[in-house]
Amino acid sequence: MNSISTDNLERILDYRVFCHAADQCVAEVIQSIRAGTKTWLACLNPHSFVVSRSEPGFANALASANWLIPDGIGIVLASRVLGGRIRGRITGADIFVKVNSGLDRESGSVFLLGSSDVTLNEMKRRMHDEWPNLRIAGTLSPPYRESFSETENAEMIRVINAARPDVLWVAMTAPKQEKWIHDNLQRLDVKFASAIGAVFDFYAGRVRRSAPVFQRFGLEWLPRLLQEPRRLWRRTLVSAPIFVTAVVKARFTRQSD
DSSP: OOOOOGGEEEETEEEEEEEHHHHHHHHHHHHHHHHTEEEEEEEEEEHHHHHHHHOOOHHHHHHHHHHHEEOOOHHHHHHTTTOOOOOOOOOHHHHHHHHHHHHHHOOOEEEEEOOHHHHHHHHHHHHHHHOOOHHOHHHOOOSSSOOOOHHHEEEHHHHHHHOSEEEEEHHHHHHHTHHHHHHHHGSSOOOOEEEEETHHHHHHTOOOOHHHHHTTTTTTHHHHHSSHHHHHOOOOOOOOHHHHHHHHHHHHHHHHO
């Protein structure tokens, strides 16, 4: 990992995860943007951890992120079991809102990559109202497929670079979005990129986020599972037990060392 501050990281199984509050993470991100350092952020939850075990490209991408945030109550609980310092989740939505707020104060610019044109248009409208000094340098809804052709990929990079944004927000679902940033970051003329999954749909109001009470108690996954069982059942009923087993094994391994 090309980290910014190793003091703010702790080992959770295969990865080094940011272990302080969201505001500290955002402060580091804003500082790196000011410095012009090319960096990126990804989210870690139990499902992405399990998927990464069978996808080396995804694992390499997660390990390379400058900030890997604990976006999942399972990561918070794993930290406690393993004697770590993480005390709360940091979600992709937290980073999106707080970084945009910081950029708004400094008249920064962003590019939105992902989702549909309808969602992107609604985002632009709301973002203009919420952050009037934040410039939306451009938006792009990429083709809905597992991977892009070389021609499609080159055109995406060309459009983004022509807009010259400070920040690139990428919402193409995991692991596609993380692998895309990892593979293309050095070709992108941006200061910071972040993979934030469903945040575009949440922000645009296309998908309802779980009520604050569920978020506060780490149960944000439950209403989403009930709303989209066919899409989300695997991460809850398959990935979660595998992750718990890995954490318990790591705890006993540490005790025996």
